[in-house]
Amino acid sequence: MIRVTYLRYEVLRNFRNWRFIVLTLAFPLVLYFAVATENQHKMFNGTAFPLYFMTAMATLGTMASVISGGAIIAADRAAGWTRQMRITPLRAATYLRAKVVCGYLRALLTIVLLALAGTLLGVRLSAGEWLTVVGLLLAGLVPFAVLGIIIGHLIGTDATAPAVGGIVTLFCLLGGVYGFQIAQSGPMLQVIKGLPSYWLVQAGKSALGGSGWPAEGWIVAAVWTGVLVPLAVLAYRRDTSRA
C-alpha cells in the first residue's frame, strides 16, 4: 500500500507538469509530421518513408522521454526535496521504481501518438509487428531510464538540459537513428553494438520487416542495466549534500 500512494503522487505531479509533458511529446511528433508528410510517398532504404521515420522518431522520442526525467530529479534536488526524502523511510528501490515508471509512461504516450500519426500517413503493421516493436522498445529503454536518474543526481539543475540533449543526440547518432551507421564493420562497429543505443534502434527497426533481437541484444541491454542500476542506487544514496 505504501508504495502505491507514493507512486500515485509521483505520477500525478509528473503529468501535471504539462509544459514538460507537452514539450517531451510534441518534439518527435512535430518533427514526424513535418518530415514524413513531405516524403509520404517516398522510399527509404527499401521501406516506405513514413514507416521508417516513425520508428526513428519513436526511438529518439522514447529515449528522450526517459532520460529527461533527470531534469525533474535535478529540480527536486535544487528544492532540497531529495534531502527531505532522505530523512523519511523511503527506500531507494521505491524511489527509483517510481522514477522509471514516470519515464515509461511518457515513453508509452510518445509511442501511442507516433503510432497514430504513422497510421494517419498510411503506416500499416500487423498486431504482431506492433507488439514486437513496442515490446522491444520498452525493453531497450531500461538502461536509458536508469541513465536519466544518474544524470539527475550527478549534474546540477542548470546543466541538466544540455546534458540530456547532448546525450540523446549522441546515442541517436551512435545507434543509427538518422538512417546511417557511423561504422559498417571493424572494431568501431563492435563498440557501437556494445551500446544500448544500437539495440534501441534495432528495436525500432524490427517494424521494418526485421525480426526481434538476437541474444546479443538482450545481453547488451541486460549488462548495461546491471551496471547502471547499482550506480543509480549509489548516486541516490550519496546525494545528501546541501544543494
Place this chain on the structure above:
Amino acid sequence: MATDNAPGAAIVLSHLSKSYGNVQAVREVDLSIAPGETVALLGPNGAGKSTTIDMVLGLTKPDRGRVSLFGMSPARAVAAGVVGGMLQTGSLIDHLTVRELVTMVASLYPRPLAVAEALQQTGASGFADRATNRLSGGQTQRVRFAVALVANPDLLLLDEPTAALDVEGRREFWASTRSIAAQGKTVIFATHYLEEADAYADRIVLMARGRIVADGPATEIKARVGGRTVRATLPGAEVAQLAALPGVRNADRHGDSVILTCTDSDAALRGLLGRFPEARDIEVHGSGLEEAFLALTADENDDPRYVTEETR
C-alpha cells in the same frame, strides 16, 4: 555527559567531529538527550548546529565519533520512521496541493499522523488545497513543518524552524511544538535566538565554533549568557585588577579601552568608578549572544588565536 551509560537515551552523540577543508565544523561533541526532553541547540551562525543535526539525521557522515538514536544508527532510525526532521533550507516540490504532498509523505511512514491532523496542528488547513508553488514564505514553512510532523516521530529535529515566520506564525509554531513535546516526544531545535531557546526548551545546549560550551537547564544558561558588558576608556589599569571587581566575570583590554563582561553590571560599574574615578566614555551593553559565547569560550582559552582575532 557520559555516553556509554545512557541506556534508553533518545540521542547519544559521542566524540562527534566533522571538518570541511580547514574548517572544523563540529569538534568532539558529546551529548546525551533523554526521551521526552525539549532541547534547544543554541549558537551563532557557524557554531556547528546544522552540521550536528545533519549528522544526527544521517545526512552527513561524521569524520569521527558516533551517533545513536534510540540505540540505532541514524540510517536505521530513519528507516524505522522514528525520526522526523525539518531541515534548515529547502522548499517544496511543485504540481501537488499541500494536502497531496503531505499525504504522499505520510504514506512512507509506518505510523503516520492523520494528514488532516498534521495540517491542523501546523496551521496549514486553511490552504490545504492550494498548489505548493502558490504559497507565501510563511505558508511554505508551515507545510514543511507538517511534512516533518506527519511522520509522527518519537524524535523531532527542527533546524532554525521559525526563520521564515512572522510573529503570529512563530507563536503558532511554538504552540504546536509544545503540544508535541507534551505527548512525550523528544524535540530538538536549533536557533540563534536566546529568547526562543529560553521560552521553549527545558534544556539549552550552547554551541560555539563546533563545540558544546555550556549545557544545562534553560534558566541557568540564560543567566550565564544574558549578562552585560561594560566598556570604558581607562589607560593604565591592570586587567587582573579589573577582573577582581565585583560582578565582573572577565576583563579584557584593547589599547586604552577595557571591556568587562559582567554577571552584575551595576556592581561592576560602582566598583569600577570607585577604584578608577578617571574611567571615561563608559558604555553598558546587554551582551549579544555572540559576545556571550566569546566570553564563555574565552574562559576555556582553548584557541587563543581565534579569541583575540574576534575581539580585536
